[in-house]
Amino acid sequence: MTENVVVVGHPLVQHKLTLMRSKDISTGQFRALLREIAPLMLYEATRDLPLTETEIETPLARMRAPVLAGKKLCFVPILRAGLGFVDSMLDLIPSARVGHIGIYRDPTTFNAVEYYLKLPEDISQRIVILVDPMLATGHSAAAAIGRLKELGAESIKFMCLVAAPAGIAAVHAEHPAVPIYVAAIDDRLNDHAYIVPGLGDAGDRLFGTK
Numbered sequence: 784m785t786e787n788v789v790v791v792g793h794p795l796v797q798h799k800l801t802l803m804r805s806k807d808i809s810t811g812q813f814r815a816l817l818r819e820i821a822p823l824m825l826y827e828a829t830r831d832l833p834l835t836e837t838e839i840e841t842p843l844a845r846m847r848a849p850v851l852a853g854k855k856l857c858f859v860p861i862l863r864a865g866l867g868f869v870d871s872m873l874d875l876i877p878s879a880r881v882g883h884i885g886i887y888r889d890p891t892t893f894n895a896v897e898y899y900l901k902l903p904e905d906i907s908q909r910i911v912i913l914v915d916p917m918l919a920t921g922h923s924a925a926a927a928i929g930r931l932k933e934l935g936a937e938s939i940k941f942m943c944l945v946a947a948p949a950g951i952a953a954v955h956a957e958h959p960a961v962p963i964y965v966a967a968i969d970d971r972l973n974d975h976a977y978i979v980p981g982l983g984d985a986g987d988r989l990f991g992t993k
């Protein structure tokens with residue numbers, strides 16, 4: 784396994800990703816599958832959250848029982864395709880805050896251009912889970928992580944569905960300490976910086992645009 788990369792090989796994740804890759808499913812099916820897969824990926828990305836104990840009373844006895852300790856979470860979708868993860872991540876962890884970062888890639892240079900940013904004020908106190916379905920060149924993810932760090936985020940994880948090896952290398956060249964959670968690492972990028980075999984344009988497939 785590549786260092787600091789977790790490939791989520793769970794059969795449910797793998798099955799749903801295969802369905803999402805098929806060009807024959809509808810926008811609604813694609814959106815529903817992304818909604819289903821997001822908490823399964825989040826389950827893995829939150830595996831190391833620290834626990835503490837609290838005293839509670841069940842109907843039968845008092846006991847000390849585990850609860851999440853310390854830092855709270857902030858989910859940050861990279862607009863727009865990252866939005867497809869958020870609702871069901873919030874179903875799993877309703878107390879999380881949501882920041883947004885808008886980045887598009889310049890169609891000729893493929894460089895990341897930021898056009899929107901809104902984060903909670905206490906971002907430095909939170910574990911940030913940055914989400915984008917596709918890690919292609921890695922320019923957007925690396926730029927987003929850079930901005931999060933500039934604004935004080937100290938604990939950042941990146942979660943995506945499909946990554947290209949070049950994207951992983953680009954993110955880790957700048958941010959080696961940021962773990963990447965991914966459902967699949969594909970072969971390569973094509974001349975338009977799309978992941979092959981990939982699943983196409985995740986934003987278009989999610990929102991039904993072209």
Ligand code: URA
Pocket residue numbers: 864917919976977978979981982983984985986
């Ligand atoms: N963004 C996408 O939506 N798909 C790709 O394959 C690459 C970047």
